[in-house]
Amino acid sequence: MTAFRLGTRGSPLALVQAEIVRDGLVAAHGIAVEIRVIKTTGDVVQDRPLAEVGGKALWTKELDRALLEGEIECAVHSMKDVETTRPPVITIAAILARADFRDRLIGAASIADLPAGATVGTSSPRRSAQLLRLRPDLTIIPFRGNVETRLAKLAAGEAEATLLAAAGLDRLGRPEVGMAIPIDLMLPAPAQGAIGVETRENDSRSRSLLAVLNHGPTRRSILTERALLAALGADCHSPVAALADDVGMLHAELFSVDGSAHVAGSHTDPHILANDLLDRAPTSIRSLFVRARSADSTIKS
Numbered sequence: 001m002t003a004f005r006l007g008t009r010g011s012p013l014a015l016v017q018a019e020i021v022r023d024g025l026v027a028a029h030g031i032a033v034e035i036r037v038i039k040t041t042g043d044v045v046q047d048r049p050l051a052e053v054g055g056k057a058l059w060t061k062e063l064d065r066a067l068l069e070g071e072i073e074c075a076v077h078s079m080k081d082v083e084t085t086r087p088p089v090i091t092i093a094a095i096l097a098r099a100d101f102r103d104r105l106i107g108a109a110s111i112a113d114l115p116a117g118a119t120v121g122t123s124s125p126r127r128s129a130q131l132l133r134l135r136p137d138l139t140i141i142p143f144r145g146n147v148e149t150r151l152a153k154l155a156a157g158e159a160e161a162t163l164l165a166a167a168g169l170d171r172l173g174r175p176e177v178g179m180a181i182p183i184d185l186m187l188p189a190p191a192q193g194a195i196g197v198e199t200r201e202n203d204s205r206s207r208s209l210l211a212v213l214n215h216g217p218t219r220r221s222i223l224t225e226r227a228l229l230a231a232l233g234a235d236c237h238s239p240v241a242a243l244a245d246d247v248g249m250l251h252a253e254l255f256s257v258d259g260s261a262h263v264a265g266s267h268t269d270p271h272i273l274a275n276d277l278l279d280r281a282p283t284s285i286r287s288l289f290v291r292a293r294s295a296d297s298t299i300k301s
């Protein structure tokens with residue numbers, strides 16, 4: 001039997017995540033697993049914000065193609081980077097147990113401790129809006145590239161602080177970097193901290209090999225958070241934070257770009273929560289969500 005081919009992007013974090021999946025498959029089934037690095041447009045174009053250059057598809061398109069052409073049996077992703085709507089021929093075969101879902105602040109002990117007017121590097125509309133809501137005095141500058149690149153930019157003095165996902169830092173063997181921000185101050189991105197493995201919908205062998213890696217509670221949380229994004233019509237420009245807890249409650253927050261407006265809520269049903277948040281959101285927020293429920297009579301403006 002030939003090796004089970006596992007596709008991944010080539011960033012250090014992507015490779016570590018692919019190794020976690022490989023080790024899980026080897027431990028569970030004793031099969032030979034080969035890691036195949038697939039170059040994606042998102043890895044090449046690093047000078048502009050993700051939201052400008054074409055969104056999350058930049059990271060999935062080449063891996064999708066390799067999967068559909070039979071070059072690989074499965075593709076490993078950070079679930080945070082996987083588009084809300086996926087081709088029907090591709091299925092999420094496993095979502096691994098979630099790591100620390102919080103963001104970490106690097107460069108100061110806390111958001112309150114950042115010097116007045118400090119420059120913070122982030123290209124995430126969510127992190128930017130959340131920071132500006134708490135600290136309107138801060139200056140946000142774009143910061144792209146992989147985790148190591150952003151840490152190098154910070155070390156080079158391009159910004160005084162930055163925010164990175166705790167999960168990524170931990171997986172890269174950097175648990176000492178930065179200070180975790182409590183979720184009541186900064187709710188994470190939907191699906192932050194979870195690794196997912198996709199395969200072809202009709203590939204039953206791969207589906208059953210991967211099924212052992214699935215963590216039920218994480219899967220339920222991630223699918224709930226993704227259902228909220230779909231119901232909101234969120235895209236990569238939409239500053240949205242969401243976290244489904246382990247008792248099935250979904251907490252979410254929407255922001256205007258400059259953080260001056262926000263709405264927050266919690267519900268067990270992502271569709272009800274999406275409608276409730278959009279109903280209460282001012283135009284500065286609602287205009288950032290694509291499916292502004294045009295057919296819905298509850299729209300007032």
Ligand SMILES: NCc1[nH]cc(CCC(=O)O)c1CC(=O)O
Pocket residue numbers: 078079080081147163164165166167168191192193194195
């Ligand atoms: N957008 C890049 C990205 N995608 C996933 C992670 C971290 C790992 C994770 O959330 O699972 C990161 C880096 C970051 O946001 O700091």
